[in-house]
Amino acid sequence: MLIDKLDQYIEDNYYSFAMPGHKRNKNILNKALPYDRDITEIRGFDNLNDPKTIFKDMEDKLKEIYKSFDFIISTNGSTCGILSSIRTLTRKNKNILVQRNSHKSVYNAIEIFNLDADFIDLLIDCDIAYDIDYDDLENKLKNKDYSAIVLTSPSYEGFMLNLKRIRKISKNTKIILDMAHGSHLILDKLYDELDFDIAITSFHKNLSALTPAGGVIINNKSIDKKEVRRNMAIFQTSSPSYIICQSIDDMIDNFQKFYMLYNSLNENLDDLYNIKLSNLKFINNKNKDKSKILISCKNTNINGNDFSNFLYKKKIEVEMVSYSYILLLSSIFNQKKDFNKLKQTIINMDKNLSYKKDSFDFSYKIPKRALSINDALRRKKKIVDFNNADKKISGSFIYAYPPGIPLIVPGEIFDIDIISNIKNLLEQSVQLNIEKGGFIILD
Ligand SMILES: Cc1ncc(COP(=O)(O)O)c(C=O)c1O
Numbered sequence: 001m002l003i004d005k006l007d008q009y010i011e012d013n014y015y016s017f018a019m020p021g022h023k024r025n026k027n028i029l030n031k032a033l034p035y036d037r038d039i040t041e042i043r044g045f046d047n048l049n050d051p052k053t054i055f056k057d058m059e060d061k062l063k064e065i066y067k068s069f070d071f072i073i074s075t076n077g078s079t080c081g082i083l084s085s086i087r088t089l090t091r092k093n094k095n096i097l098v099q100r101n102s103h104k105s106v107y108n109a110i111e112i113f114n115l116d117a118d119f120i121d122l123l124i125d126c127d128i129a130y131d132i133d134y135d136d137l138e139n140k141l142k143n144k145d146y147s148a149i150v151l152t153s154p155s156y157e158g159f160m161l162n163l164k165r166i167r168k169i170s171k172n173t174k175i176i177l178d179m180a181h182g183s184h185l186i187l188d189k190l191y192d193e194l195d196f197d198i199a200i201t202s203f204h205k206n207l208s209a210l211t212p213a214g215g216v217i218i219n220n221k222s223i224d225k226k227e228v229r230r231n232m233a234i235f236q237t238s239s240p241s242y243i244i245c246q247s248i249d250d251m252i253d254n255f256q257k258f259y260m261l262y263n264s265l266n267e268n269l270d271d272l273y274n275i276k277l278s279n280l281k282f283i284n285n286k287n288k289d290k291s292k293i294l295i296s297c298k299n300t301n302i303n304g305n306d307f308s309n310f311l312y313k314k315k316i317e318v319e320m321v322s323y324s325y326i327l328l329l330s331s332i333f334n335q336k337k338d339f340n341k342l343k344q345t346i347i348n349m350d351k352n353l354s355y356k357k358d359s360f361d362f363s364y365k366i367p368k369r370a371l372s373i374n375d376a377l378r379r380k381k382k383i384v385d386f387n388n389a390d391k392k393i394s395g396s397f398i399y400a401y402p403p404g405i406p407l408i409v410p411g412e413i414f415d416i417d418i419i420s421n422i423k424n425l426l427e428q429s430v431q432l433n434i435e436k437g438g439f440i441i442l443d
Contacts, residue, residue, distance in 0.1 A: 181205055
């Protein structure tokens with residue numbers, strides 16, 4: 001085990017004339033930081049970018065845990081795994097089909113690998129994307145030959161796709177699954193390794209390893225694992241953090257205990273979801289990972305910011321705030337007392353609220369495309385006033401945060417509906433990354 005080996009190394013008290021530069025010297029440096037456990041690929045220790053001993057052993061254990069054909073550890077989060085997986089699978093065919101509300105790293109992959117991306121439409125309710133449009137997916141697959149489909153399940157908010165249905169529709173097209181928010185699903189029957197060809201997950205989001213620990217789960221023997229790893233070594237630092245790796249080691253060592261903790265988490269969650277609310281509302285359904293607690297304050301006299309400010313005053317930290325809901329992330333490491341505090345605070349708050357009709361509903365449509373993202377980003381750009389952008393080609397991404405859906409991406413064409421939707425969102429104080437003077441368009 002990596003941790004045991006390091007314990008021994010520390011005890012042996014070597015004089016360090018190797019990296020890192022801090023030399024484990026705590027005379028000056030802050031004693032609270034883990035300098036003594038921070039090493040690099042010194043004698044007897046392994047290289048994560050070409051694992052042969054300790055890291056190979058860790059990857060073999062993760063392979064067993066995730067019941068997969070192969071596993072590659074990432075010390076650069078899911079971001080690195082997403083870039084590597086997409087690059088590997090799109091070497092021969094640049095056409096890719098992508099869920100519209102994909103993470104920025106997917107859009108970065110489209111840009112840097114110069115991919116020709118089409119987007120799968122979303123279904124929206126309560127201002128959140130809760131699923132994809134399966135008919136849209138099927139139609140797009142009929143009309144083009146894609147190297148891969150990039151999907152996200154569970155989403156940031158916890159919504160799960162019907163991956164079995166997608167498997168049937170997609171036939172032989174490979175599925176790259178962004179499972180950044182689902183490393184813990186292996187503790188549940190919600191995880192099925194047969195649902196994807198390659199998945200990328202972040203241990204730091206829902207399990208115990210330190211930020212940004214993650215990994216790539218390969219489940220199709222035909223995927224060139226060496227090429228995925230070569231790409232990981234391209235996008236990942238050449239000095240992967242041993243501190244992060246030890247936290248992965250610790251996670252692996254404790255994994256069996258996680259199943260019990262997951263049962264307790266579910267009991268606590270059931271208890272929470274059972275409380276009767278008059279104004280606030282839990283957003284939940286059977287296709288949702290319930291550890292992502294979504295509470296809507298739509299049609300009440302407060303907005304999401306008021307809601308989260310109130311919780312913060314009561315010392316409750318939330319994950320994300322939107323104008324009409326908040327997201328709280330729970331994990332197997334939350335304790336009963338955390339849930340009691342949350343429960344009581346929400347009950348008290350709910351009592352003091354009243355009904356107020358909310359006329360705003362988030363909506364969006366995918367604009368028509370003139371150019372690929374990469375082509376558009378390389379063109380000369382200028383800013384036009386909002387009112388003069390109709391039929392112009394966007395030179396930038398405009399995101400609505402939350403729910404994290406791009407309203408337009410570089411190369412897509414503004415139309416009157418999109419412009420008026422953006423104006424509406426601005427009126428609702430939805431966070432949009434827009435220049436002050438107007439929209440960035442191609443010159
Ligand atoms: C859906 C999704 N995918 C991928 C990532 C990237 O994960 P990481 O921070 O581990 O690189 C994130 C980050 O929040 C995310 O929300």
